Amino acid sequence: MSTISDWVFGLAALFALPASAALVIVDTGHTPLHPGATGASGRVEYLYNLDLSTQVAKDLQAKGLKVFRTAADGVEIPLKDRSTAAPADFFVSIHHDSMQQQYIDAGRQREFHGYSIFVSELSPHYEESLKCARAIGEKMLANGESPSLYHAEPIKGENRPLVDARLGIHRFDDLMVLKTAKAPAVLVEAGVIVNPDEEARLAMPATISRTAQAIADGIVACKP
Numbered sequence: 001m002s003t004i005s006d007w008v009f010g011l012a013a014l015f016a017l018p019a020s021a022a023l024v025i026v027d028t029g030h031t032p033l034h035p036g037a038t039g040a041s042g043r044v045e046y047l048y049n050l051d052l053s054t055q056v057a058k059d060l061q062a063k064g065l066k067v068f069r070t071a072a073d074g075v076e077i078p079l080k081d082r083s084t085a086a087p088a089d090f091f092v093s094i095h096h097d098s099m100q101q102q103y104i105d106a107g108r109q110r111e112f113h114g115y116s117i118f119v120s121e122l123s124p125h126y127e128e129s130l131k132c133a134r135a136i137g138e139k140m141l142a143n144g145e146s147p148s149l150y151h152a153e154p155i156k157g158e159n160r161p162l163v164d165a166r167l168g169i170h171r172f173d174d175l176m177v178l179k180t181a182k183a184p185a186v187l188v189e190a191g192v193i194v195n196p197d198e199e200a201r202l203a204m205p206a207t208i209s210r211t212a213q214a215i216a217d218g219i220v221a222c223k224p
């Protein structure tokens, strides 16, 4: 039997999510079969991406946004299909970083740490993407994280133009998940798992929780 209060609560639940709530695709970088980088401990990047993206998705939903997840189910999905898997208002791809093999070979793993954020100028929504990248960068800084500027190093395979050194924002125009996006899109490298000290910190639930909150807060702040 339903009562007036059931009806009121039902109505409240119905209107908790406004019909106009933005939809965000939260992409878990890589897949179990092609798991990306390997951390210093041997744990693969996909698992770090899965932990962090799961928390980002929860935080966005808690803030009233709709979320569509890609690659979280472990099924192979081509890069070009990720950002177009749903009619989204925003796309964020979650990754963890490696470094050039020459640095690993030289035993320089501990020299590289920090997050970085990428945008593509080939995206039809470059300015809005950059606005959201800046918002996420501000939240990451406020959260005590520091940007890695390693991708801007003038070496083969890096050389990514720095858009904003303070916030750790780089341009990477040819990144498939960004240039194929039909909505503003950013890719976040949350930290460097090849660095054993940073890997241990990134694996901590408190770090995952704080980083996810910073990413979600940044997305909400830029109003996709």
Ligand SMILES: [Zn+2]
Pocket: 029, 030, 036, 037, 045, 095, 096
């Ligand atoms: Zn990756």
